[in-house]
Amino acid sequence: MSDALIAVTLLLVAACATAAVAQRDPARQALVLSVQGVMLAVLFTVLQAPDVGLSQLAVGSALTPLLIMLCVRKTRRRGRREEDAK
Amino acid sequence: MNGWILAATVELGGGGAAALWGVTTGPTARRVIAQNLTTSAVCPALLLLSQGYGRPAYVDLALLLALLGPVGTLVFARLLSDDLADEGASAWGLTWSAAGLGAVVVLALCVAAGPGRAMVKLLAIGALLIGGNLIASRALAGGFRGVRGG
Numbered sequence: 001m002s003d004a005l006i007a008v009t010l011l012l013v014a015a016c017a018t019a020a021v022a023q024r025d026p027a028r029q030a031l032v033l034s035v036q037g038v039m040l041a042v043l044f045t046v047l048q049a050p051d052v053g054l055s056q057l058a059v060g061s062a063l064t065p066l067l068i069m070l071c072v073r074k075t076r077r078r079g080r081r082e083e084d085a086k
Numbered sequence: 087m088n089g090w091i092l093a094a095t096v097e098l099g100g101g102g103a104a105a106l107w108g109v110t111t112g113p114t115a116r117r118v119i120a121q122n123l124t125t126s127a128v129c130p131a132l133l134l135l136s137q138g139y140g141r142p143a144y145v146d147l148a149l150l151l152a153l154l155g156p157v158g159t160l161v162f163a164r165l166l167s168d169d170l171a172d173e174g175a176s177a178w179g180l181t182w183s184a185a186g187l188g189a190v191v192v193l194a195l196c197v198a199a200g201p202g203r204a205m206v207k208l209l210a211i212g213a214l215l216i217g218g219n220l221i222a223s224r225a226l227a228g229g230f231r232g233v234r235g236g
Binding site for chain 1: 102121131132144
């Protein structure tokens with residue numbers, strides 16, 4: 001019935017995932033990854049699995065980017081401190 | 087395929103492609119704005135999908151996205167604040183047009199749903215979506231620069 005909708009969502013998810021891999025900077029990768037998490041949740045909804053979509057939305061839109069950004073900040077700070085010590 | 091699903095497809099295709107293009111190119115400030123606008127593009131599409139499939143329970147997804155999308159943007163606004171302070175990330179034209187899109191979709195769905203509990207829920211989601219979007223945009227533009235800590 002809604003093959004076009006499934007095709008559009010699949011294409012968006014695939015394009016987002018490819019773009020996330022192609023970025024060089026981890027912070028920018030986290031940005032693309034959060035967009036990809038939302039798109040993946042829409043794909044699950046379109047495939048009639050809203051329960052999976054709910055948990056994907058909770059994890060993908062806020063939690064994963066938060067963890068990645070905290071890690072990036074911590075490693076950057078440590079790198080800067082070691083440079084100062086040299 | 088009925089009209090609601092067609093509208094959701096168009097919105098998802100257009101908004102998703104625009105957000106993806108914005109988030110993969112340009113300076114960091116532009117990328118964060120595009121990430122913020124993903125929420126306001128996808129949330130109305132989820133509402134339209136719930137109406138198109140005839141399943142009111144799917145509205146919960148839009149509710150969760152309207153709550154958590156701005157939270158994700160605030161994470162980036164806080165942790166990328168140095169980059170954003172240099173470049174300045176304000177896009178009020180885009181923000182208001184996205185808010186208008188959300189309002190139009192919510193009003194159309196309210197007319198379709200008729201008065202009742204469903205309509206109250208839709209209005210609450212619309213208010214959350216637009217309010218969260220405005221707060222996140224203000225945070226990106228540096229409106230809360232005085233708030234520092236952690």
